[in-house]
Amino acid sequence: MSRTLVIGANGTVGSELVRLLRAAGHQVVKATSRPVTDPATEVHLNLLTRAGLDTALQGVSKLFLLSPPGHTNQDELLKPVIDVAKAHGVQKVVLMTAMGANADDNAPLRKAERHLEASGLAYNIIRPNWFMQNFNSYWIQGILEHGKIFLPVGKAKGSFIDARDIAAVAARLLGTDEFNQRDFDLTGAVALDHDAVAAILSQATGQTITYQDIPEGDMRAALLQAGLPAAYTDFMMVILGFFKAGYAERTTDAVHMLLGRAPISLEQYAADYRSAWVKA
Numbered sequence: 105m106s107r108t109l110v111i112g113a114n115g116t117v118g119s120e121l122v123r124l125l126r127a128a129g130h131q132v133v134k135a136t137s138r139p140v141t142d143p144a145t146e147v148h149l150n151l152l153t154r155a156g157l158d159t160a161l162q163g164v165s166k167l168f169l170l171s172p173p174g175h176t177n178q179d180e181l182l183k184p185v186i187d188v189a190k191a192h193g194v195q196k197v198v199l200m201t202a203m204g205a206n207a208d209d210n211a212p213l214r215k216a217e218r219h220l221e222a223s224g225l226a227y228n229i230i231r232p233n234w235f236m237q238n239f240n241s242y243w244i245q246g247i248l249e250h251g252k253i254f255l256p257v258g259k260a261k262g263s264f265i266d267a268r269d270i271a272a273v274a275a276r277l278l279g280t281d282e283f284n285q286r287d288f289d290l291t292g293a294v295a296l297d298h299d300a301v302a303a304i305l306s307q308a309t310g311q312t313i314t315y316q317d318i319p320e321g322d323m324r325a326a327l328l329q330a331g332l333p334a335a336y337t338d339f340m341m342v343i344l345g346f347f348k349a350g351y352a353e354r355t356t357d358a359v360h361m362l363l364g365r366a367p368i369s370l371e372q373y374a375a376d377y378r379s380a381w382v383k384a
């Protein structure tokens with residue numbers, strides 16, 4: 105039986121991917137930087153120090169790979185994994201970056217993509233747009249404390265994608281060679297501005313949730329106060345600026361083509377995650 109290593113297995117996409125792969129009969133090993141509690145299903149791996157990298161990839165035939173959040177040198181973290189995967193004879197790599205990563209060949213994520221493309225490995229690259237799940241994680245404090253989505257993006261729209269769709273696409277690609285050597289930009293079916301998102305969340309929760317456009321300086325201060333490193337805060341401000349400029353509005357049919365169904369709608373996401381925003 106093939107052995108599939110999932111890096112980022114405890115994250116929003118990775119945890120769902122592990123569930124889907126196991127349900128499909130894959131032997132899945134979760135890479136974790138935390139202490140290993142079950143050696144049969146987990147392996148220690150620290151991408152920052154590369155501790156455990158060689159051991160983690162021994163006997164692996166398929167690999168799901170992403171960069172841990174909070175770091176801007178993604179190529180320095182990902183390229184060694186690709187090299188060790190090749191050395192160990194990994195048969196297929198699915199790399200998750202982000203929509204727009206291929207717009208600049210000098211961007212760290214694009215450097216990692218290019219390294220994989222030139223590696224000789226069978227691969228897919230998936231580039232999801234902004235996650236719907238940001239509203240129940242990164243942006244949740246403003247919703248819970250003030251009933252507001254606070255972001256500096258004006259009236260710009262985003263084709264938000266549910267992380268469960270990203271995981272489903274990754275599972276599909278890890279289970280077939282039909283689409284090898286291709287990359288896919290993953291989006292929801294429609295683009296919405298944050299006023300529309302707030303209205304959908306309000307409808308799902310029975311509470312009044314609104315969107316408030318805020319100055320970039322306020323957003324930067326909030327991210328730093330939340331503990332984000334300065335370099336990653338700068339990165340976040342850049343990609344929020346891209347959102348405001350309209351680069352997140354584009355939609356693709358990749359999810360429908362790969363899964364044979366429409367992407368999960370924001371209305372469905374809001375219904376499924378309703379408990380995250382409903383005040384006790």
